[in-house]
Amino acid sequence: MTKRIGILTSGGDCAGLNATIRAVALRARHGYGWTTVGLRSGTLGLLERPVEAVELDPDRLDAALARQGGTFLGSTNRGDPFAFPMPDGSKKDRSGEMVAGLKGLALDGLIGVGGDGSLDILRRLLAPSKVPFIGVPKTIDNDVANTERAIGYSTAVAVATEALDRLHPTGASHERVMVLEVMGRDAGHIAIAAGIAGAADVVLIPEVPWHLKVVVAHIDALRAAGRTSALVVVAEAAGQSDDPAEPDSDAPAHGVGDWLARRLSKATGAEARATVLGHVQRGAMPTAEDRLLAATFGVRAVDLLAEGKADRMVAWWNRQVIDVPLAKVVGRSRTVDKDGALVRTARALGICLGDKA
Structure with missing residues (x-):
């Protein structure tokens, strides 16, 4: 049969x-x-x-x-x-x-x-x-x-990287800080991978606790060195740092990307714009x-x-197709290793993760 x-x-x-x-x-x-x-x-x-x-x-x-x-x-x-x-x-x-x-x-x-x-x-x-x-x-x-x-995952990273490629010239043309919010409900895999591939200046992920003042200091240092623009990638689950809330920029309707752009604009004096990729990351070829x-x-x-x-x-x-018991999958999550290769690479390239000056 x-x-x-x-x-x-x-x-x-x-x-x-x-x-x-x-x-x-x-x-x-x-x-x-x-x-x-x-x-x-x-x-x-x-x-x-x-x-x-x-x-x-x-x-x-x-x-x-x-x-x-x-x-x-x-x-x-x-x-x-x-x-x-x-x-x-x-x-x-x-x-x-x-x-x-x-x-x-x-x-x-x-x-x-x-x-x-x-x-x-x-x-x-x-x-x-x-x-x-x-x-x-x-x-x-x-x-x-x-x-x-x-x-x-691969396609989502490719879409986010292309977005960074497009945001860089417009940011440079208008001397803006360009904030790109990418998906990542509980993990920052898309953000860290696209951030490295797209040559971002700042990458913020939920696995690495970050501070707004560290990000501001990094952008100020870039501008002091002659840079007129900056690229920031933030995972949607990265949170809103640990800084005190401000009613005018912390309304519930604002996602982390919009929140961050508002705060960076106020703190650095530079014009900052947020782009939220959202479902664009899902529907590509x-x-x-x-x-x-x-x-x-x-x-x-x-x-x-x-x-x-x-x-x-x-x-x-390990470059092989294997199979594992579902009991070892459900109820668990694989987040970004904060001491892993991608995080180490980002730091080595001078990308700010918001936790160190």
Whole structure:
């Protein structure tokens, strides 16, 4: 009997998801003669009756799909199955409904592409179903534990670096301090990597406690040395330093980038402008690295199901594709090592991290 496996994408979108779906479908068909079913809208599709799913034809998943950002299956980053928000404001456990929908698809295995939160939910959701589950890490934040790379990170760094390349000449033309706020809900991987690649003067990340006065002193020193502009990269989770609040610039509506630009302008006397990349980092055409990662992860995920394995996540470690128990992934996070190679490199290049004068 031909096996049927499913694949869904969950959590925030990023570049490389379509390439992952394509790799899974191609490996399943050409490697094992299996059928692949794509589940639409992440876990939300499991609440529909009939379940929102489509059989994937590998012959129609051409190379153009691998170049496209986003996910043609759709995704969701809301609606915890175990505490699902209802119209009346209450929360309801709807995991049983989702499991019933999953069983109705008669799948022999499921591959879920998501970040640490999504993989945790999917793992718990599938436990009572007995459907073998394999996780594939994706997140632009690159903070999934026990993997050096996650799908989407490379593209996000490339987008942030290009933004710095574009901000530098406009900043220099008008003698401005240009502040770029990048994503990084809990970690500063995008900020530190793009900051080095884009030759930033200041990089602020949540892993390194920073002080506004140190940043101000660094920018003042640059100007004293003849520089007329400066580039500052700040991760969205870097916080607002430890300086006293100022009502005119610390309103809740202001993100850290806007806050920092206001404070720097006041403290240095230079004109400062903030740019918030936001979702621009998610929707780009995937880089070659993300496409390669998606292909290798997709193939390995199918192979794991073929080997009878379950409750594991594919990972990239020491230039190899490996697999690790999901129990060693969920509930953990891989943040920037404040004593690691990138932080040491940034300091060696004279980039200010806000903690030392």
